[in-house]
Amino acid sequence: MTSLAPFLAFWRTTVARDREIVEAVVLPEHRGPSPDLRRALDTWPGVVYWASGADAGRLVLVRALAAAQRERWWLHIALFLVTFVTAQLGGAILLGGSAHTLPSLQGGWSAIAGNVAAWLQESVIGLPFAMALLAILLAHEMGHYLAAKRYGINASPPYFLPAPVEFNFAGTFGAFIRLRSPVVDRRQLMDVGAAGPLVGFGVALLMLVVGFQQSLLVPPGTYDAPMVIELARGPTWLLGDSLVTWGVRDLLVGEGTLVLHPLAVAGWIGMLVTALNLVPLGQLDGGHILYALFGERQRHVGVLAFIGLLVLGRWYWPWWIWAALTLVLGGGRLAHPRVLERMRPLPLSRVPIGLASIALFAITFAPIPLSF
Numbered sequence: 001m002t003s004l005a006p007f008l009a010f011w012r013t014t015v016a017r018d019r020e021i022v023e024a025v026v027l028p029e030h031r032g033p034s035p036d037l038r039r040a041l042d043t044w045p046g047v048v049y050w051a052s053g054a055d056a057g058r059l060v061l062v063r064a065l066a067a068a069q070r071e072r073w074w075l076h077i078a079l080f081l082v083t084f085v086t087a088q089l090g091g092a093i094l095l096g097g098s099a100h101t102l103p104s105l106q107g108g109w110s111a112i113a114g115n116v117a118a119w120l121q122e123s124v125i126g127l128p129f130a131m132a133l134l135a136i137l138l139a140h141e142m143g144h145y146l147a148a149k150r151y152g153i154n155a156s157p158p159y160f161l162p163a164p165v166e167f168n169f170a171g172t173f174g175a176f177i178r179l180r181s182p183v184v185d186r187r188q189l190m191d192v193g194a195a196g197p198l199v200g201f202g203v204a205l206l207m208l209v210v211g212f213q214q215s216l217l218v219p220p221g222t223y224d225a226p227m228v229i230e231l232a233r234g235p236t237w238l239l240g241d242s243l244v245t246w247g248v249r250d251l252l253v254g255e256g257t258l259v260l261h262p263l264a265v266a267g268w269i270g271m272l273v274t275a276l277n278l279v280p281l282g283q284l285d286g287g288h289i290l291y292a293l294f295g296e297r298q299r300h301v302g303v304l305a306f307i308g309l310l311v312l313g314r315w316y317w318p319w320w321i322w323a324a325l326t327l328v329l330g331g332g333r334l335a336h337p338r339v340l341e342r343m344r345p346l347p348l349s350r351v352p353i354g355l356a357s358i359a360l361f362a363i364t365f366a367p368i369p370l371s372f
Helices: 037-043 073-094 110-123 126-148 186-214 243-252 263-277 285-312 318-329 348-363
Strands: 008-016 018-024 045-050 058-064 159-164 172-176 216-218 227-230 236-239 256-259
Touching: 037 058, 058 227, 073 126, 073 172, 126 172, 126 186, 126 263, 186 243, 186 263, 186 285, 216 243, 227 263, 243 263, 243 348, 256 318, 263 285, 285 318, 285 348
Parallel strands: 227 256
Antiparallel strands: 008 018, 018 058, 045 058, 159 172, 216 256, 227 236
16 A cells, blocks of 8 residues: 555555455545556556545555465366256257157167267257357356456356256256455445346347247147247146247237247246346345345345245245245345445446346246246
8 A cells, every 4th residue: 555645545454355455535636536646556456446426536445365266167167068068958858859868878889879979969959059048147147257357356257057957958057156255335246246137138138039030939829828848758838928028029929829949948048047136135136236226225125025936936836946045045134245335325327237137127027937
């Protein structure tokens, strides 16, 4: 801080885990900042941003206290590749393949080679679905990751979670990142929390539009649902509408039931993932965003949201599972944990991001997403 001290009226330093956080009040003549202060800030070995509104003239400086830890990239890459394979198998099943059944290893070498070649040929048809679905998940998590890095938050690369296609036809349970250093204020929380759903939604919307155009439209009344997934070796799954799927479908194809192309299935899953993450509970993205907007009043909305999930579970029981998972993720709490500088207000420039995220939840949420 020696090089910055001549420009500051006073400052306060906080050490939290592996980060040093400095909150400083800049002398009036150097706000703006002045050329001299700008040059001094260039020497700060970390992140710098200005507070706004009632806190105008305050600087927030964040720097790491230790060298960045070595990431286990081999683990992240391995999980991504395994998830890609399981999602590809899921896409093959959507198109009528049997790639989820492992090839027979009986017989001579030529027979085994033929079985493996046939299995690979069947699985390859699921490649577009896997690429689309993992693009959505990767966009969502990289939105969080890059926003966290922007503020000097120690964040892990994405962890992808593969799933057996026998239990989950999509071949994945999603992805997540870990924040290993604390969030300083509500501005950081808003930007990191909202970046994932907003970026992921954009990719999911693209897949939905392209997929709807390649889906099969059947006459009204054929199925008791606006969209279906026809599994060649399993049941037909009836998909519920959100406002965005209804609007895009009405705009592109009109009345009737859509038998979804795998790209459309990936887009539909992307919308569901967006809505699940935006439920305003605890450590979900929606909890981050609502806490950033309203502070500790988020807990009141969290209780209502939790009750809402329990009520909806009467018609769609997986909501009970999601309600239980949110409790586990939140350490048994529905309220969002405090940020370090909880009294610093959210800048007005971030309020539209929060309102857009609430609107995004409203248009992607489907009360009964799936039935048989």
